[in-house]
Amino acid sequence: MPRGDKSKYSDKQQRKAEHIEESYEKRGVSEKEAEARAWATVNKQSGGGERKGSGRNKSETAKRADRKDSAHRAADARKGDSPNKGSARNKGGGSTSLSDMTRDELMQKARDRDVKGRSRMRKDELIKALS
Structure with a gap:
């Protein structure tokens, strides 16, 4: 998976990132910065894209x-x-x-x-x- 590829994220994670991004843009943050912050937040909260393994449960x-x-x-x-x-x-x-x-x-x-x-x-x- 190349850097920046969001195909491994669940629909829920993608919706959350969109919502966070919109929120930042409403507060005057640039579109690029808002996207970066949104995905950083999703990664922090859920550990990144969908993953297999024992830690998920x-x-x-x-x-x-x-x-x-x-x-x-x-x-x-x-x-x-x-x-x-x-x-x-x-x-x-x-x-x-x-x-x-x-x-x-x-x-x-x-x-x-x-x-x-x-x-x-x-x-x-x-x-x-x-x-």
Whole structure:
């Protein structure tokens, strides 16, 4: 797909970009700049054109938790903490993402943090409460 080709975007994404572009043009932004801003906004909100893969079916809560966890790992790396140094987030090895944990593991984490109402929460609610 060459740069600028919009064929991989869904109809909904194209309509959204048109609407955003019109809005910018009404505010006096040039046509070219309005189009660029509109597509940048669509890309930011939806991740670009239609894509195949596991990330498309994740809930917003799960994506938020993954981003937060990634930011924590990056901060640890900048500080020089390696995963083998026993950081609290990395105990147990493997994946550290909340969305990859079982409900029982999330419940234990919520119990450790004394999250109120945890026993009645579903998995996605536990992820949100722990994020």
